[in-house]
Amino acid sequence: MREQIVETAVVEFHRRGFAACSVDTITKAAGVPKGSFYNHFKSKEALAAEAVGRYAADAEWNSPVDPDLTPLGELRARFAAMRDVVAAYDYTRGCMIGNMGEEAADHSEVIRATVRECLDGWTTGIVALIQAAQAAGEVAQELNAELVGSFVLDSWEGAVLRAKVVKTGRPLDDFFVAVFDNLLR
Amino acid sequence: MREQIVETAVVEFHRRGFAACSVDTITKAAGVPKGSFYNHFKSKEALAAEAVGRYAADAEWNSPVDPDLTPLGELRARFAAMRDVVAAYDYTRGCMIGNMGEEAADHSEVIRATVRECLDGWTTGIVALIQAAQAAGEVAQELNAELVGSFVLDSWEGAVLRAKVVKTGRPLDDFFVAVFDNLLR
Numbered sequence: 516m517r518e519q520i521v522e523t524a525v526v527e528f529h530r531r532g533f534a535a536c537s538v539d540t541i542t543k544a545a546g547v548p549k550g551s552f553y554n555h556f557k558s559k560e561a562l563a564a565e566a567v568g569r570y571a572a573d574a575e576w577n578s579p580v581d582p583d584l585t586p587l588g589e590l591r592a593r594f595a596a597m598r599d600v601v602a603a604y605d606y607t608r609g610c611m612i613g614n615m616g617e618e619a620a621d622h623s624e625v626i627r628a629t630v631r632e633c634l635d636g637w638t639t640g641i642v643a644l645i646q647a648a649q650a651a652g653e654v655a656q657e658l659n660a661e662l663v664g665s666f667v668l669d670s671w672e673g674a675v676l677r678a679k680v681v682k683t684g685r686p687l688d689d690f691f692v693a694v695f696d697n698l699l700r
Numbered sequence: 701m702r703e704q705i706v707e708t709a710v711v712e713f714h715r716r717g718f719a720a721c722s723v724d725t726i727t728k729a730a731g732v733p734k735g736s737f738y739n740h741f742k743s744k745e746a747l748a749a750e751a752v753g754r755y756a757a758d759a760e761w762n763s764p765v766d767p768d769l770t771p772l773g774e775l776r777a778r779f780a781a782m783r784d785v786v787a788a789y790d791y792t793r794g795c796m797i798g799n800m801g802e803e804a805a806d807h808s809e810v811i812r813a814t815v816r817e818c819l820d821g822w823t824t825g826i827v828a829l830i831q832a833a834q835a836a837g838e839v840a841q842e843l844n845a846e847l848v849g850s851f852v853l854d855s856w857e858g859a860v861l862r863a864k865v866v867k868t869g870r871p872l873d874d875f876f877v878a879v880f881d882n883l884l885r
Contacts, residue, residue: 530806531807532719532803533719534717534718534720534803535719535807607806609802609805613802613858613861614802614803616861616862616865617717617794617798617799617803617861617864618717618799618802618803620794620864620865620867621715621792621793621864622716622720627867630865631865631866634862634865658882659877662877662878663874663878663882665862665871665874666855666859666871666874666875666877666878668858668862669855669858669859669861669862669871669874669875670851670854670855670858671858672858672861672862673798673853673854673855673856673857673858673859673861674851674854674858676801676802676854676857676858676861677801677819677850677853677854677857679801679802679805679806680801680805680812680815680816680819681816682805686850686851686854689847689848689850689851689854692844692847692851693847693851693883697843697848697883698878698882698883
């Protein structure tokens with residue numbers, strides 16, 4: 516029943532947002548008695564933090580990619596996989612990590628800490644690929660990989676937000692050109 | 701009384717978010733009777749859309765800057781003015797336009813349309829400065845100013861979100877290096 520609640524929470528928080536999604540919404544959607552919720556979770560906040568972690572762990576970003584890709588090719592393929600997810604939702608929902616950060620970072624320390632961890636982990640992966648691309652001669656040595664890697668993730672989150680607002684993939688297309696043709700060279 | 705409600709709504713929606721901020725919260729904070737709200741506004745949504753427009757119109761972005769600056773210098777100065785605002789709030793709140801887009805774009809057409817307009821208008825200003833910087837020889841001609849200008853704004857929104865999550869100005873500092881030293885050159 517705990518697992519059922521977490522899986523439902525990922526979907527419902529992603530679709531509705533934190534404040535607009537109540538414990539009642541989640542237990543109803545999960546088909547479990549509301550009374551059982553607090554046997555498993557201290558609060559809606561605690562569940563939301565767990566749901567963010569689950570969303571990040573399950574993200575398409577972590578799927579296998581063609582092992583023959585260069586480091587820069589892999590970075591592009593990983594973002595392309597994320598773009599496909601955003602497009603499949605018709606540019607609704609956005610990124611749950613970004614949404615939760617936007618909505619709850621000022622109001623819940625446990626959610627803020629989890630969002631931060633997820634973004635840190637994701638940044639580490641991006642930075643490693645940029646460093647490998649530098650070692651392979653695909654990206655100029657003089658770029659600060661840590662700084663640019665962190666910036667690239669922030670840009671992605673901003674582009675996903677803009678896509679949610681304009682309801683087209685154009686901001687994501689712009690991201691690919693600006694990052695892979697103009698910035699990482 | 702209408703003006704008092706709009707001004708209070710800008711502050712309260714910015715601080716609390718859309719779903720977490722009720723009509724009751726706003727009328728109490730504005731010191732006006734709750735009953736009077738619907739004499740002035742059709743709904744919380746309608747007020748939120750108006751508040752987003754007001755926030756954008758009043759943004760520090762539109763303040764005068766040193767007229768002797770080059771176009772690229774002006775672009776940097778305008779973002780620096782926004783950074784000062786974000787820092788003055790100790791990296792809480794974030795950008796109200798981004799927040800509202802994140803939270804309400806899927807759920808309110810009137811808010812989505814206003815957020816889109818505000819981002820479009822802001823993009824137009826950024827693009828014009830990049831084009832002027834190209835004309836002045838400060839930025840390479842081969843950059844697509846419209847595409848990069850839109851990307852720069854998305855990156856800014858992403859950086860402000862990250863700053864809200866990490867509660868430091870580092871993502872904003874990274875934005876300045878990546879955009880002004882690495883991208884616009």
